[in-house]
Amino acid sequence: MKKWLLTGTVLLSLTGLAACGSDEANNSTEGLYDDEELVIGVTAGPHEQILEKVIELAKEENINIKSQVFTDYVMPNVALAEKEIDLNIFQTEPYFNAFKEDRNLDLVKSFDTVSFPMGIYALNVKDVAELKDGAKIGLPSDPTNSGRALLLFEKAGLIELDPETGINSTVRDIEKNNGNYEFIELDSAQIARQLEELDAAAINTNFAIEAGFVPSKDAIFIEPKDSPYVNHAAVRTENKDDEILEKLADIYRSEEIEKFVEEEFDGSVIVSW
Known part of the structure; x- marks a missing residue:
C-alpha cells in the first residue's frame, strides 16, 4: 500500500x-x-x-x-x-x-x-465465530471510528458495551468481553497493512478497498445497509x-x-x- x-x-x-x-x-x-x-x-x-x-x-x-x-x-x-x-x-x-x-x-x-459500511476483516478465519479466545482485534484509534467499530463488534456478538455510551463508546466501556479478546487501537489508515499481525480488525471501507478487499464479499462481518x-x-x-x-x-x-x-x-x- x-x-x-x-x-x-x-x-x-x-x-x-x-x-x-x-x-x-x-x-x-x-x-x-x-x-x-x-x-x-x-x-x-x-x-x-x-x-x-x-x-x-x-x-x-x-x-x-x-x-x-x-x-x-x-x-x-x-x-x-x-x-x-x-x-x-x-x-x-x-x-x-x-x-x-x-x-x-x-x-x-x-x-x-x-x-x-465498516467491516471486520481477517486473513485466517471466515466467520467471527471462529475467532479464538484471546484473539488480537484491531480497531481505529480516533474516537468516532473507534466507537463505530465497537458497536460493530457488539453487533457481531464479540462484546457487550455500556448501553449508555452508544457511538461515544471506548474500549473502557466494554462490559463483557465474550472471548477475552485483546483490542488494539491503530491509525485508521494503517490497520489494513497490519492485518497480518492481527487475528481480525475493523477497517473503514475506503482503506479496505485500497488494500484489495471487496467489502461485500471479503468482510467476515459488515454493517447493515441502514447504518447511520x-x-x-x-x-x-x-x-x-x-x-x-x-x-x-x-x-x-x-x-x-x-x-x-x-x-x-x-x-x-x-x-x-
Missing part, C-alpha cells in the same frame, strides 16, 4: 484565494465558485473514483472541478478551513462534528453522499448558501452517479438518496 501522506498539490491562484477569503468576495455573487475551478478534497479510493465521474458530468454543464486527493482523515478538514480547497467529501457526520469541535473549525455539512454513518460534503460556513453547491449536489446525486456506484462497487458503497 502506498505511503500515508497527503498526495497531490494544493495550488490556488491569488484570485481563487481572494474569492474564498476576502470580505468583498464573500459579499459578491461569485461566492465559492468563480467559473474557473472548484477544488474538492476527497480521500483516495471510492470517494476519488466517484468524484472523477462527477467531474465528467459537471463538464457537460460547464462546471470545472479539480480533485485534491488526501490519504488521511485529518488534512481534508484542515485544508478546507485554511481555504486551500473549496469543499471536501469523505466523512461521516459523527466524525465531522467531533473533529470540527475539537479544532474549533467554522465548517458545516452541505449534502449527503454515500455510505461505506452516511458520508457528506462539507464546506466553510461562509459559503454554505452558495448556488454552486445545489448544482453540485444535483450532479452528485444523479441517476448516472447512482448507477456508477452500484456497478463499480458491487454493494460495498451505498448511495444515500
